[in-house]
Amino acid sequence: MSTRDEDIGASVMPPDLLAGRDLALEARALCLEYSERRALDAVNLQVPRRQVTALIGPSGCGKSSLLRCFNRLNDEIAGCRVSGEVRVLGLDAYAPATALPELRRRVGMVFQKPNPFPQSVADNVAFGLRLAGLRSRLEIDDRVEAALRAAGLWDEVRDRLDDSALRLSAGQQQRLVIARALAVEPEVLLMDEPASMLDPISTLRFEELVVALRERYSVLLVTHNMQQAARVADYTAFMQGGRLLEFDATDRIFTNPRLRGTEDYITGRMRETRG
Amino acid sequence: MGRTVQYHRAALRRHDPGLWLAAGLVGLSLLALAAILSVLAQQALQAFAPTPVAQLRWRGDGGEQQLLAAVVTQDAHALVVRGSEWQRRGAEYRRIARADLRQIDWPADARSLRLRDGREIYLRGDSAAQAPDGSRLAAAEIVEDVASNRLGRTEATGLMLRRAWDFVSGAAQGGGVFPALVGTVVLVLLMSVLVMPLGVLLALWLHEYAGSGRGARILRAAMANLAGVPAVIYGLFGLVLFVNDIGGGLDALLQSATPRWGGGGLLWSALTLALLTLPVVVIATEEGLARVPASLRHGALALGATRAEMLWRVVLPVARPALLTALILAVARAAGEVAPLMLVGAVKYAPALPLDGEFPYLHLSRQFMHLGQSVYDLALAGGDVPRDMAQAHAAALLLLVVVVGLNAAAIVARNRLRERARELAV
Amino acid sequence: MDRLHLGQHISQQFNSELAALTRQVLAMGGLVEAQLATALEALAARDLRQVAHVVAREDEVNAAELEIDARCTQILARRQPAASDLRLVLAVVRMVANLERIGDEAERIARIVEKLGNAELPEHYTFKLAQMGSLVRDQLRGTLDTFARMDETRALERLRRDREVDVLYKELTRLLVDLMQRESDRVPAALEMLWGARALERIGDRCKNICEQVIYLVRGKDVRHTGLSRSAAPLPELKQ
Numbered sequence: 009m010s011t012r013d014e015d016i017g018a019s020v021m022p023p024d025l026l027a028g029r030d031l032a033l034e035a036r037a038l039c040l041e042y043s044e045r046r047a048l049d050a051v052n053l054q055v056p057r058r059q060v061t062a063l064i065g066p067s068g069c070g071k072s073s074l075l076r077c078f079n080r081l082n083d084e085i086a087g088c089r090v091s092g093e094v095r096v097l098g099l100d101a102y103a104p105a106t107a108l109p110e111l112r113r114r115v116g117m118v119f120q121k122p123n124p125f126p127q128s129v130a131d132n133v134a135f136g137l138r139l140a141g142l143r144s145r146l147e148i149d150d151r152v153e154a155a156l157r158a159a160g161l162w163d164e165v166r167d168r169l170d171d172s173a174l175r176l177s178a179g180q181q182q183r184l185v186i187a188r189a190l191a192v193e194p195e196v197l198l199m200d201e202p203a204s205m206l207d208p209i210s211t212l213r214f215e216e217l218v219v220a221l222r223e224r225y226s227v228l229l230v231t232h233n234m235q236q237a238a239r240v241a242d243y244t245a246f247m248q249g250g251r252l253l254e255f256d257a258t259d260r261i262f263t264n265p266r267l268r269g270t271e272d273y274i275t276g277r278m279r280e281t282r283g
Numbered sequence: 284m285g286r287t288v289q290y291h292r293a294a295l296r297r298h299d300p301g302l303w304l305a306a307g308l309v310g311l312s313l314l315a316l317a318a319i320l321s322v323l324a325q326q327a328l329q330a331f332a333p334t335p336v337a338q339l340r341w342r343g344d345g346g347e348q349q350l351l352a353a354v355v356t357q358d359a360h361a362l363v364v365r366g367s368e369w370q371r372r373g374a375e376y377r378r379i380a381r382a383d384l385r386q387i388d389w390p391a392d393a394r395s396l397r398l399r400d401g402r403e404i405y406l407r408g409d410s411a412a413q414a415p416d417g418s419r420l421a422a423a424e425i426v427e428d429v430a431s432n433r434l435g436r437t438e439a440t441g442l443m444l445r446r447a448w449d450f451v452s453g454a455a456q457g458g459g460v461f462p463a464l465v466g467t468v469v470l471v472l473l474m475s476v477l478v479m480p481l482g483v484l485l486a487l488w489l490h491e492y493a494g495s496g497r498g499a500r501i502l503r504a505a506m507a508n509l510a511g512v513p514a515v516i517y518g519l520f521g522l523v524l525f526v527n528d529i530g531g532g533l534d535a536l537l538q539s540a541t542p543r544w545g546g547g548g549l550l551w552s553a554l555t556l557a558l559l560t561l562p563v564v565v566i567a568t569e570e571g572l573a574r575v576p577a578s579l580r581h582g583a584l585a586l587g588a589t590r591a592e593m594l595w596r597v598v599l600p601v602a603r604p605a606l607l608t609a610l611i612l613a614v615a616r617a618a619g620e621v622a623p624l625m626l627v628g629a630v631k632y633a634p635a636l637p638l639d640g641e642f643p644y645l646h647l648s649r650q651f652m653h654l655g656q657s658v659y660d661l662a663l664a665g666g667d668v669p670r671d672m673a674q675a676h677a678a679a680l681l682l683l684v685v686v687v688g689l690n691a692a693a694i695v696a697r698n699r700l701r702e703r704a705r706e707l708a709v
Numbered sequence: 710m711d712r713l714h715l716g717q718h719i720s721q722q723f724n725s726e727l728a729a730l731t732r733q734v735l736a737m738g739g740l741v742e743a744q745l746a747t748a749l750e751a752l753a754a755r756d757l758r759q760v761a762h763v764v765a766r767e768d769e770v771n772a773a774e775l776e777i778d779a780r781c782t783q784i785l786a787r788r789q790p791a792a793s794d795l796r797l798v799l800a801v802v803r804m805v806a807n808l809e810r811i812g813d814e815a816e817r818i819a820r821i822v823e824k825l826g827n828a829e830l831p832e833h834y835t836f837k838l839a840q841m842g843s844l845v846r847d848q849l850r851g852t853l854d855t856f857a858r859m860d861e862t863r864a865l866e867r868l869r870r871d872r873e874v875d876v877l878y879k880e881l882t883r884l885l886v887d888l889m890q891r892e893s894d895r896v897p898a899a900l901e902m903l904w905g906a907r908a909l910e911r912i913g914d915r916c917k918n919i920c921e922q923v924i925y926l927v928r929g930k931d932v933r934h935t936g937l938s939r940s941a942a943p944l945p946e947l948k949q
Contacts, residue, residue, distance in 0.1 A: 079585055081581055084577075086495070109589055112584065112586065113586070119578055123578040123579055123582040125582065125583070126600070127600075135596070136587060139586060139587055139588050139596075185582065188582075188586065189585075189586070192587065234791065235789055238791070262792060263929060264792060264928075264930070265792055270792075271792045272717070274791045275718065275791050275792050276718050276719050276723070277717040
């Protein structure tokens with residue numbers, strides 16, 4: 009069985025692509041079913057540490073479902089069943105002993121729609137810190153500032169820390185929720201189409217930030233925007249119909265992908281469906 | 284705001300029939316409310332308005348009779364007058380047909396005295412009040428001495444307001460409704476304190492934990508049905524469960540000689556009302572919870588919040604306006620209920636207020652008075668129908684004011700919260 | 710034949726843009742091919758009128774180069790092409806530059822006629838040059854054909870046939886050097902012929918470049934400077 013899995017992995021990815029790299033996330037033979045529908049079908053994915061990995065593919069291909077396996081946010085959906093193996097920083101995410109809050113603290117997430125809480129800017133960023141039991145005001149203030157700086161938002165909000173977060177622009181809100189995620193110092197950041205609601209300038213700023221984040225974080229980014237994947241990602245995975253079809257260096261994927269399907273998708277070709 | 288106005292103007296220009304229908308129905312209900320209020324107010328005023336005193340002469344059964352009396356009502360055929368009540372309150376009403384009436388004067392020196400026990404005596408000039416049997420009234424008995432026919436407009440209004448205030452504050456003859464007012468307000472507040480945590484917890488459990496399981500489905504259906512059960516059945520349930528079983532059990536446990544918890548009381552009434560309003564609270568709260576966007580829940584969970592932390596720190600604050608709506612609905616339902624209370628603690632006369640300066644200040648086991656009960660009692664008391672009916676209307680008006688006031692307070696609070704939420708949502 | 714599925718984009722506009730681009734490249738190739746043919750004929754017949762033809766064509770070729778370049782720029786800016794589309798545009802830009810140079814070399818060949826004047830050379834030499842000329846013409850035609858068909862196997866064959874041109878070139882060079890050593894009064898004419906041979910050899914190299922671009926375009930593998938023409942290595946795998 010395991011040898012077959014490796015075969016699948018080998019066909020998806022050039023054999024020595026990630027040789028010598030630490031892995032932040034890993035999925036092995038991962039299957040996911042919603043009550044009637046199979047969303048992921050034997051997915052094998054390896055996400056290297058401190059790199060940006062993009063997940064691309066047509067709508068409904070399972071990108072977001074795959075992303076949400078890594079912080080087990082899929083648990084929220086009734087009737088969702090997972091089989092296979094998910095490893096986060098080497099630990100089995102679905103093991104009974106795994107504490108969910110702890111797992112989610114190490115794996116931050118940024119959503120498609122900026123979702124700041126209806127609280128002040130500072131309280132938003134401090135949310136995770138307070139959950140983690142931090143009480144010292146001074147320390148919280150310091151970490152809030154550090155997170156806002158890391159998210160490239162500090163200069164814009166330093167005088168508005170007590171304003172409602174919902175007054176910020178969409179681009180600022182998205183960086184705010186990134187700051188909120190960074191404040192708890194996760195090791196991995198999952199991003200689910202984070203720039204799809206942003207205007208082009210905010211998008212560029214956001215992409216700049218993602219590239220900067222890879223110094224310290226492992227980023228897994230779901231995006232519909234292929235140029236975005238091409239701009240920010242070190243590695244790109246292509247998914248279709250719940251399967252991970254191709255994983256390679258971004259340069260390779262966008263100049264000469266190995267599979268026809270990948271090529272058709274990234275170049276915007278239509279293909280008669282077979283079988 | 285501006286956009287809504289614009290929309291409405293556009294709708295008006297388009298002569299949208301739906302709009303006219305809606306406006307008409309709203310107008311109709313406002314009209315109905317105004318009618319109820321004006322009838323109540325008009326009737327209630329009669330309880331406090333000074334009645335003019337007439338010197339009457341008429342042909343009675345035993346020949347011509349004369350009397351100094353207050354004219355209570357009059358129409359084209361007859362007068363209803365009230366003579367001096369030397370014996371008993373409400374015993375001296377007389378109906379005089381106009382055909383029999385010989386003479387009616389409104390002497391300027393007429394006086395009406397109001398006694399501590401609510402009786403009224405009419406005299407003329409400076410003469411001291413002397414009963415037909417020759418006994419005299421003690422000065423301490425007299426609480427009001429008014430020259431009824433010489434009152435100017437301002438004096439009459441002042442007198443009316445004073446009487447109304449005495450009625451509300453409890454200084455009026457016969458006690459007034461102050462204890463009932465206090466009882467009503469305390470009861471509703473206590474009910475709110477009891478029902479909100481319970482209802483919110485139940486709604487949280489239903490909405491967040493139970494999912495769509497069988498138990499949750501049954502509970503939800505039960506809630507929907509409970510909301511339609513007649514109130515008096517809750518009263519019966521409260522009587523059996525709270526008063527007899529739990530209260531009686533408590534008394535047995537405490538080995539008290541006289542039943543303390545085993546009779547109707549404030550706590551049992553509040554609990555009964557809490558049960559009565561629980562479905563409303565649960566349903567409204569659940570709706571509010573459902574409206575909290577999933578993105579916020581997921582955001583909190585993704586930051587490592589446990590389910591409880593997510594609910595407490597994100598979902599409940601966002602759902603606060605909905606909780607207040609639930610409270611408003613609960614108060615509106617509870618404040619107007621009388622029937623179940625008669626079974627579990629509201630009485631016609633309570634010896635003491637449920638809230639006073641004596642430790643422990645709030646007396647949960649005491650029986651209490653309730654405005655609704657007062658209305659009922661006054662309307663059916665029968666001793667002095669004109670005055671009692673007027674007082675019943677006054678009490679009803681007061682009850683209405685209390686209900687509207689409690690609701691208004693909750694609505695103002697909710698709107699303030701909403702405004703803050705909207706500000707946050709800018 | 711649409712081996713790269715250039716006509717399957719969801720955007721019809723993009724499809725027709727790419728189709729127009731390849732058509733234009735082939736048209737420019739046709740122009741250059743005709744230029745070379747005319748130049749060779751002019752050389753064989755010492756016909757100055759045809760020389761003028763060749764020179765006149767040069768403007769057309771240059772204009773075609775500019776127009777195709779502009780089109781490529783436009784596609785890059787507006788479509789942000791990826792994968793095979795991107796490779797097509799890149800390959801076209803490079804191919805067009807090579808085609809333009811081929812045009813220049815053809816002009817150079819034609820101008821030899823002017824410079825030779827009435828100077829005679831032994832038939833043996835002119836025959837060799839004509840032989841080399843027809844070989845190069847064939848190479849050019851075949852190269853354009855591989856592009857038209859997006860046929861990377863034939864492109865590889867063409868690429869390897871460039872060695873035949875090189876062999877002929879070396880032979881001719883040696884002969885001409887001999888001639889110049891023996892008969893010093895024939896040096897100017899022999900030098901001109903040497904230039905002509907060199908121009909043909911350059912055209913062969915440029916055809917080779919174009920073949921490399923065809924392989925890059927179809928297989929996504931850049932085979933420049935890999936010594937592929939001298940080895941017998943097979944092409945990389947074609948995608949499934």
